[in-house]
Amino acid sequence: MNDASSALYLGLISGTSADSIDAALIRFGGGAPQLLGTHACPWSSDLRDRMLALAQGEGVLDLDAFGRLDVEIGHCFADAALQLLEQCQIAPREVRAIGSHGQTLRHRPAGEYPFTLQLGDPSVIAERCRIEVVADFRRADIAAGGQGAPLLPILHAMLLGRPGVSRVVLNLGGIANITVLDGDGNVLGFDTGPANGLLDAWCQRHRGEPFDRDGLFAASGRVDQPLLDAMLADPYFSLPPPKSTGREYFHLAWLAAHAQLGSISAADVQATLLELTVRSIAAAIVQQAPFAEEVLACGGGVHNGALMRRLGDVLAPRAVLSTSHYGVDPDFLEATAFAWLARQRLLGLPGNLPAVTGARGPRVLGAIYSAPATESPERMVSGAS
Numbered sequence: 001m002n003d004a005s006s007a008l009y010l011g012l013i014s015g016t017s018a019d020s021i022d023a024a025l026i027r028f029g030g031g032a033p034q035l036l037g038t039h040a041c042p043w044s045s046d047l048r049d050r051m052l053a054l055a056q057g058e059g060v061l062d063l064d065a066f067g068r069l070d071v072e073i074g075h076c077f078a079d080a081a082l083q084l085l086e087q088c089q090i091a092p093r094e095v096r097a098i099g100s101h102g103q104t105l106r107h108r109p110a111g112e113y114p115f116t117l118q119l120g121d122p123s124v125i126a127e128r129c130r131i132e133v134v135a136d137f138r139r140a141d142i143a144a145g146g147q148g149a150p151l152l153p154i155l156h157a158m159l160l161g162r163p164g165v166s167r168v169v170l171n172l173g174g175i176a177n178i179t180v181l182d183g184d185g186n187v188l189g190f191d192t193g194p195a196n197g198l199l200d201a202w203c204q205r206h207r208g209e210p211f212d213r214d215g216l217f218a219a220s221g222r223v224d225q226p227l228l229d230a231m232l233a234d235p236y237f238s239l240p241p242p243k244s245t246g247r248e249y250f251h252l253a254w255l256a257a258h259a260q261l262g263s264i265s266a267a268d269v270q271a272t273l274l275e276l277t278v279r280s281i282a283a284a285i286v287q288q289a290p291f292a293e294e295v296l297a298c299g300g301g302v303h304n305g306a307l308m309r310r311l312g313d314v315l316a317p318r319a320v321l322s323t324s325h326y327g328v329d330p331d332f333l334e335a336t337a338f339a340w341l342a343r344q345r346l347l348g349l350p351g352n353l354p355a356v357t358g359a360r361g362p363r364v365l366g367a368i369y370s371a372p373a374t375e376s377p378e379r380m381v382s383g384a385s
C-alpha cells in the first residue's frame, strides 16, 4: 500500500443538483494534483426524484425508509467508484482511500442544534470497493461552531491562487459559492444563494426536462422586475459571511412565496431566476472582492451559455472565464476536493478554513471506514499463531 502523502485517491460527490455522482481519480505527490480519470454516473430518475423531494422538504421518511435510502445511495456511490476504476484499469489495492461526500439531504448550520446530513453509507462503499473510505466531512466543522461549508475554498486557493493576483473562484452548482483569493494569501468564501437548483426545478416543472440546456428557456423569456426585486429582498442575500445554504431553503415553495406565479409566464419566471442568480452573485463579488480582476467559474453552470454571458455583462470589466482556462476541469473540482480531503484526514491534517466556515479553529475532517482485510480470516489466524 502506498503511503498517505504520495498516492492515488478517489473522490466522490453528488451535489445539491443531484444530477450525477461525480468521481475523480487523483494522484497526489510533489507538485499539483494529477487528474487521472473522471466519471459522471447519472442517478436513476426515480431515486433522484425521491432525493430532491426530501431535500426540498416535501414528504417524510420513517426510520426504516431512511435507513434503506442511506444504503441504496451508498451502493450507487460504490457503483460510481467501481466504474471509474474499471475505466482507468486501476485495481482497488492501488488506491489509498476514497473520499466520499455523500448526498446532502439537509443542511441546517444555524439554530440551537445545527446539523448537516449526507447519505450514502460509507461502509457499503468500503466493502464493495475494498478500499478505505473517508466520509462525513462536514460535521466536525459544524460541531466547532462553523457552517460545515463551503469546503472547496482551500483547494481553490491551492489550484488557482496566484501571488499578487486578486481573483474569485465561482462554483455554479445547485447553490453558488464564491472563493475570494486576494493575492496576499487571504481566503474568504461563502454561499451566495441559488445557482442551478431553482433553474432546474422550474425547468423540470414546466418543460419536463431536468435542466435548461444552455439557458435557452431562460433566454426565451423576459425578466419580471417586481419578482426579481422581491426575491433579492430575501434576508439571506444581505447576511454577512460566514454563511451557507441549500435546497431546503431555496426551493420552489420559496419562489412561490415571492409572487403570484400564475400571472407571469413560465419563460419569464425562468429568465427572472437566471437574473436572480447573476445579480446575487455579482452583488457578493462587488461587496467582498471589489479588486478582483478575474472570476473563474466551475460547476455545471459553466455550460449554461446564457448564464455565463449575463455574468460577463454584469461583472464587466472583470473577465468571467471557466477554470479550464487555467487547466482545471470545471466539472470535477469538487470530486478532486473530496479526494484531497480524504488525504488530509489520513495525514491527520485540517481540512477546513476557519476564516471561511466560521469554525473556532482548524479541524481534521471526516471519519475513516476500513477496507475489508485482503487476507481471509483463516489465513490471518494461522499467520498469527
Ligand SMILES: Nc1ncnc2c1ncn2[C@@H]1O[C@H](COP(=O)(O)OP(=O)(O)OP(=O)(O)O)[C@@H](O)[C@H]1O
Binding pocket: 014, 015, 016, 017, 018, 019, 020, 171, 172, 173, 174, 175, 196, 197, 199, 200, 210, 211, 212, 213, 214, 215, 298, 299, 300, 301, 303, 304, 305, 334
Ligand atoms: N449544458 C448545460 N446547460 C445548462 N445547464 C447545465 C448544462 N450542463 C450542466 N448544467 C447545470 O449544471 C448542474 C449540475 O452542476 P453541478 O454538478 O456543478 O452541481 P451540483 O451537483 O449541485 O454541485 P454543488 O455541490 O456545487 O452544488 C445541472 O443540474 C444543470 O443545471
Ligand SMILES: [Mg+2]
Binding pocket: 014, 015, 016, 017, 018, 019, 020, 022, 300
Ligand atoms: Mg453535480
